[in-house]
Amino acid sequence: MSTIIQDVTARIAAQPTLARRAKAFEVSPWAEAWDLVSRHPDPIYFGNGAPAHEAQPLDRLREAGARAWTEADGVLDYGEVEGYRPLRELIAARMAIRGMPIDPDEVMITNGSQQGIDLVARLMLDPGDRIVVEGPVYIGAMQTFDAYEASYLVVPVDDEGLDVAALERLLETTGARPKLIYTVPTFQNPTGITMTGARREALLALARERAILVLEDDPYGELYYGSAPEAPLRALDPAVVHLGTFSKTIAPGIRVGWTVAPRRLMDLLLMAKEGSDIHTDRIITRTVYHTADGFLDTHIAALRELYRRRRDTLLAGLRRHLPSDVTWSCPGGGFFVWVRLPGEADADALLPLAAAEGVAFLPGSWFYPAGQKEHTGFRLSFSSLPIDRIEEGTRRLGAAIEMFLMTT
């Protein structure tokens, strides 16, 4: 063997070892369903869970951005780890109206609520620690928890939300002592289901009794299309850590969210934030403040109208076009409807067939941790599709499901 080959071999062999957690890293699956359906000449994609592009308050944002730049002198140095104080005050005031009277110092600005999940996980989770999640669960949360080598306890969601009695049984039978309960109690991603008041009380009682931290992710709570939903968990118990975001009510590309936590935890979360990226961009936090101040309520009222029409169209289309043994959730807000196929029918197998008909969704199995998957459900997002596309999409979906159920 020549010296050159020896040298090359040595260098190939001598790769540094990655951390254990890197084994769980995965390419996010979003692209897969879109790739399938995009081969169709006129695709309808129910997979996109983003807010409606056309509802972004672009002019307002531009004005707010210009104003933030006029104030930029003194803002371009290193600055507040916790985020712009007037924005934290605005958040606190809005949360008080929703039954959560908090101090602005209990609010930390983050890069979307995704970073809130990351920082809470960083504060709480040792490798192998158990964490309770809803089955199905928000995919992005798993991406984060995987980085902390969490071990999942999956608790089913029924029409009343996370099944607290099932959680209690699971804890009894397994003897597991989870550190964290991660939940989207209101208009859940991916099911659209809202946890009832009784379940909320029961979940908090269980968490208190067993000293488990409850992490409430609330991206959709203000986007309701009938009466206001149950009060957030944080309104019932100040020990709950609560995540909010402007991604759904203003725009996701700006990456501004917040974490509400008791002071004892907040002090540590701020240290974690500083070690992670020092602080969030100071211009964009001011831009979001000027956008939201005196405007957000009016804007959210308009969003409710827009999304209500889309939800109603989707639900009407499902009733019209889907076989009678298929069931689905009827969300009071948010972006998602969860469809369940009859018997053991597999939504993963339905997807390519539906895509050939020009319609795609996200299969339910993607919303479960590895080894604990279910396959009969799938998620439809109505947030980013116009009315006529939703109607046509349900027609195609109905045709695909009928064909699928006949052939399986």
Place this chain on the structure above:
Amino acid sequence: MSTIIQDVTARIAAQPTLARRAKAFEVSPWAEAWDLVSRHPDPIYFGNGAPAHEAQPLDRLREAGARAWTEADGVLDYGEVEGYRPLRELIAARMAIRGMPIDPDEVMITNGSQQGIDLVARLMLDPGDRIVVEGPVYIGAMQTFDAYEASYLVVPVDDEGLDVAALERLLETTGARPKLIYTVPTFQNPTGITMTGARREALLALARERAILVLEDDPYGELYYGSAPEAPLRALDPAVVHLGTFSKTIAPGIRVGWTVAPRRLMDLLLMAKEGSDIHTDRIITRTVYHTADGFLDTHIAALRELYRRRRDTLLAGLRRHLPSDVTWSCPGGGFFVWVRLPGEADADALLPLAAAEGVAFLPGSWFYPAGQKEHTGFRLSFSSLPIDRIEEGTRRLGAAIEMFLMTT
């Protein structure tokens, strides 16, 4: 005991357990030295390592910000995890000029280079893994590595940079197998020292031989005040992961930096980034692009002039005012001079005395991990102080040190 007290006691006792890593979280020490000196009626603070406020290209940034907002339609949705492609192309082109021909797909945009440290640590470090750092080391890097429960191997820095022979001896005697070498080889924070070419070659050879990933943090490489420094480590070995930032050349409050990594690692780093905060704000990455494009070279030339004068003033002041048995580094660029007291004199003990004279610095002990501290050095930053303050500051420092050495 009443039921109420029992209940309260139970709730106080039943706090969720934090992760082990939270024990290492600390309030960043910056405020401490400033608090001491700010009691003086006319304080001079050499502790601030931020770039000069008055050198921020505010008008250019405002114009760039306005332009980014005109392009905002389509940019406010979720978007590119890796960051705005034209900005990555601009970075790749600038790095090619510095001897690092890279593909834009080897560049990921991060929230300052701090987040680059975090994501590389996330990819590489299991709890207890050894990591090689310079003694003294950048404080912010320790804040991040602490969150991954790294165990530090501290290798001294001498006039030629990280002492590679000392590292080799340390590895031999301890049998340690570190995962990562973290280094600021050029105008190091906090010493200002630059690693020689021979040391660079030796460090890379050692890293290759032992399959250790080298993480090169390069915030100051373009800010040189005489001839250009040694080529970056990444220019000598494409396996090196290289961190850059616009914090020192444009402004730190905007939080935009980058990570350069081989494709194999980049794929995983992008998954880590997505799980961490999905992506960096898309408006600010475009703002930075429009600021830098066609402007950054001229701006950096002006920064070199500004900082060269400040460095020269500081070095002249030290020569004029400090006792002859005190020594210091003579940096060719960057923001920092490292001063070493004679014998066993303790810079921590000097600080309150100096603060009473109206001058403060950051004691060297703050730049070492717990249990491995040294106390004879301290850091002076010349980046953010006007010429006359630097001159007066060295006068006060000289007086304080003289008094201190006489009384100890």
